[in-house]
Amino acid sequence: MTTFGERIRKLRQAKGWTLRQLAPEVGVGFTYLSKVENERLDTGHYPSEALIHRLADALGADEDELLLLANKVPEAIRRRICEHPDIFRTIAQLDDTSLQQIVASASKHDNVVF
Structure with missing residues (x-):
């Protein structure tokens, strides 16, 4: 890195x-x-x-x-974390494979590009 x-x-x-x-x-x-x-x-x-x-x-x-x-x-990320701390706490505990699956799913459903 x-x-x-x-x-x-x-x-x-x-x-x-x-x-x-x-x-x-x-x-x-x-x-x-x-x-x-x-x-x-x-x-x-x-x-x-x-x-x-x-x-x-x-x-x-x-x-x-x-x-x-x-x-x-x-700041934009900090603000979102403060708005939804429980969500980000859960995300922080996920392994890389689970994170990648969430990103792939979000990309398919919301036309989000990562």
Whole structure:
């Protein structure tokens, strides 16, 4: 599985940017971005949701993907979990095969694309 830092590095490199070019775009120092990319941050210094939003904008990335890679729950998902905690508690206990069956069933009945 790709880490948050690895994904940021790949996105940055795909744009042809150096750390020094990206840093001012998102309002942090290039040494901090280097630590992010190399997963060398001290506890409590992991990127904030605001920085992740700026990174997503600057890099043309999916913000929800970046938030999830940073172990943060996107607001839309958080809101749905809070609206239906029992459902999500049940889903969390399912094995992968059962989850895949639910997704396949939902896709057939509601024209949902996953």
